[in-house]
Amino acid sequence: MVSFCWAVSNRITLNGRLLLEIPLPNLVRGCLSIFRASGRFIWVPGVLIITASLGLISKLNKKTAIAAAALCFLIQGMDIRDWCRILHSQYGQPPAYEYALKDEKWDELTKDTKEIIFLPMKDAYGLYMQMYFDFAQMAAEKHMALSSFYLARMDLASVKEYAANEYEKLKTGKGRKDVLYVFFDKEDAVEETDSVKVYDIDGYKVAKVK
Numbered sequence: 001m002v003s004f005c006w007a008v009s010n011r012i013t014l015n016g017r018l019l020l021e022i023p024l025p026n027l028v029r030g031c032l033s034i035f036r037a038s039g040r041f042i043w044v045p046g047v048l049i050i051t052a053s054l055g056l057i058s059k060l061n062k063k064t065a066i067a068a069a070a071l072c073f074l075i076q077g078m079d080i081r082d083w084c085r086i087l088h089s090q091y092g093q094p095p096a097y098e099y100a101l102k103d104e105k106w107d108e109l110t111k112d113t114k115e116i117i118f119l120p121m122k123d124a125y126g127l128y129m130q131m132y133f134d135f136a137q138m139a140a141e142k143h144m145a146l147s148s149f150y151l152a153r154m155d156l157a158s159v160k161e162y163a164a165n166e167y168e169k170l171k172t173g174k175g176r177k178d179v180l181y182v183f184f185d186k187e188d189a190v191e192e193t194d195s196v197k198v199y200d201i202d203g204y205k206v207a208k209v210k
Contacts, residue, residue: 100134103201109208110142114178117147119170121163121183126150131204135182144180170196175209182206 012020053072057065116135122128125148132150138190139146147166148159171190183189186205192198198207 043081067082099137101138101202101204103202105199106138109180109199109201109206110138110144112178113142113144113180115145115147115164115176116182117163118182118184119163119167120184120188121148121156121160123156125156125184128184131184134204150172170207170209174205177209180206180208 010023011018057068060068116139118125118128118131118135125132129150132146132148136146136149138144147163148154166176166179168180170181173195173199174192175181181190183205186200189198189205190196190207192207195210196207197210198205
């Protein structure tokens with residue numbers, strides 16, 4: 001019962017629309033925030049219900065037990081069939097990955113480069129997933145570090161602080177020669193100077209200290 005109550009959400013929704021949200025005391029909210037998804041506590045009563053159901057089925061005669069088990073499997077199959085169809089359409093024949101960074105200029109820009117820094121760090125960095133994946137492949141092949149990446153859990157405050165410091169250094173002429181600076185949005189790019197060269201390659205705006 002405790003696990004069931006812990007898993008219940010304080011938000012009531014219907015077809016993706018929020019109908020009601022019950023405010024929680026700070027103490028309760030603090031306890032719940034420890035867990036990334038408290039809804040998983042429903043697994044405990046779920047397993048108990050399944051175990052109890054199997055126990056009841058085992059007490060039935062053989063034919064009735066087989067019929068009951070078959071009915072359960074049928075209901076389960078109907079419940080997940082759409083989900084299975086979606087998974088099959090997505091992953092049944094995965095498309096071949098096409099490397100986005102094809103320009104030969106990348107070889108020149110990444111020579112003696114130790115790190116790729118994405119600037120300035122965004123709160124909604126998840127929207128730039130494709131950018132991360134494109135440069136991650138380059139970084140892996142050339143043994144370069146990444147200042148940030150698309151992660152489920154990340155110390156965003158520290159990453160933003162690091163990016164902000166490096167961004168300020170670049171704008172004030174104190175950028176690093178061993179870094180390839182990649183801008184999330186083209187309007188965030190720094191102005192080209194005698195010491196900083198800005199490039200627009202394969203749809204990405206990048207900068208390199210001379």
